[in-house]
Amino acid sequence: xxxxxxxxxxxxESYDVIIGHGLLEKSGSxxxxxxxxxxxxxxxxxxxxxxxxxxxxxxxxxxGFTVGCFTFPAGEENKNxxxxxxxxxxxxxxxxxxxxxxxxxxxxxxxxxxxFAAGCYMRGIPFVQIPTTVLxxxxxxxxxxxxVDLPQGKNLAGVFHQPSLVLCDMDALTTLPPEVFxxxxxxxxxxxxxxxxxxxxxxxxxxxxxxxxxxxxxxxxYKGMIVxxxxxxxxxxxxxxxxxTAGHAIExxxxxxxSHGQAVAIGTAMMCRAADKLAWSNxxxxxxxxxxxxxxxxxxxxxxxxxxxxxxxxxxKKRSGKLTTIxxxxxxxxxxxxxxxxxxxxxxxxxxxx
Numbered sequence: 001x002x003x004x005x006x007x008x009x010x011x012x013e014s015y016d017v018i019i020g021h022g023l024l025e026k027s028g029s030x031x032x033x034x035x036x037x038x039x040x041x042x043x044x045x046x047x048x049x050x051x052x053x054x055x056x057x058x059x060x061x062x063x064g065f066t067v068g069c070f071t072f073p074a075g076e077e078n079k080n081x082x083x084x085x086x087x088x089x090x091x092x093x094x095x096x097x098x099x100x101x102x103x104x105x106x107x108x109x110x111x112x113x114x115x116f117a118a119g120c121y122m123r124g125i126p127f128v129q130i131p132t133t134v135l136x137x138x139x140x141x142x143x144x145x146x147x148v149d150l151p152q153g154k155n156l157a158g159v160f161h162q163p164s165l166v167l168c169d170m171d172a173l174t175t176l177p178p179e180v181f182x183x184x185x186x187x188x189x190x191x192x193x194x195x196x197x198x199x200x201x202x203x204x205x206x207x208x209x210x211x212x213x214x215x216x217x218x219x220x221x222y223k224g225m226i227v228x229x230x231x232x233x234x235x236x237x238x239x240x241x242x243x244x245t246a247g248h249a250i251e252x253x254x255x256x257x258x259s260h261g262q263a264v265a266i267g268t269a270m271m272c273r274a275a276d277k278l279a280w281s282n283x284x285x286x287x288x289x290x291x292x293x294x295x296x297x298x299x300x301x302x303x304x305x306x307x308x309x310x311x312x313x314x315x316x317k318k319r320s321g322k323l324t325t326i327x328x329x330x331x332x333x334x335x336x337x338x339x340x341x342x343x344x345x346x347x348x349x350x351x352x353x354x
Contacts, residue, residue, distance in 0.1 A: 005213070017141075096124050273352040
């Protein structure tokens with residue numbers, strides 16, 4: 001086992017994020033640094049279970065934990081209340097108590113639903129995040145936002161429930177299909193635009209020179225800083241939704257046939273084009289951002305018309321009354337929040353659409 005970075009997220013119940021190699025094989029001993037031996041359930045999905053479930057289960061059992069396992073069908077289409085209910089039932093059938101915990105082993109869908117289930121079961125029990133994708137490492141495993149989708153929109157039912165530990169094993173990324181790997185990079189690029197500086201510079205490196213452990217560490221450090229200042233997304237944390245208003249609308253219009261990362265990439269590109277066209281940016285943004293997205297194999301345009309996107313966006317949870325909070329990039333490293341009306345949002349979608 002090689003630990004390359006340990007980051008501390010200082011929220012109400014603080015926790016560590018450990019980044020390194022060989023962490024899956026030693027996950028039990030790392031978790032035992034947080035919890036004494038007790039019962040747990042590993043929740044995973046059908047793509048991840050054949051690869052890593054046995055390794056994590058064995059490691060946890062060798063560390064003295066009593067381990068149960070539950071696997072649900074992979075895919076965003078299964079991020080719903082029905083699957084959420086099956087996870088709750090699995091925790092109950094394992095007779096977990098409030099002193100026990102849950103492990104989320106997988107990507108963003110698994111982490112979101114498992115965290116939501118842990119936050120609701122017995123009014124809240126601890127959980128550990130073991131993300132296995134780029135997207136879940138750089139974004140969804142940290143910060144405690146856990147949710148499921150409803151037919152009316154994405155992530156409309158959920159809780160804030162922080163993990164007790166996050167283990168990011170870089171070795172897990174070696175088994176990702178190329179399209180899944182690039183999909184997760186959209187959230188890293190989004191964070192690079194927000195943070196600017198060395199993180200964005202790392203993302204512009206040629207593929208053979210990229211240090212992904214550094215990229216992931218810097219993304220987590222930036223998100224951790226924001227979460228520490230605004231844990232419940234009452235203000236500054238909304239900046240992390242750059243590209244997500246249009247992105248979630250694109251996902252919904254496609255009936256989730258377009259992945260989250262691809263949708264966020266398009267949404268981010270749209271906001272940069274809109275910022276340039278509406279003269280809200282302090283410097284030209286769209287060409288530079290589109291070049292980075294293209295290097296990672298991510299799309300920058302959509303066939304859905306602005307009017308279709310607006311209709312889908314009206315169910316987004318970022319709305320407040322008749323206003324929607326959008327994140328507008330003004331420069332690399334500087335984005336602002338703007339509350340806009342429906343008509344203004346349509347104008348922004350039209351300015352960013354092509």
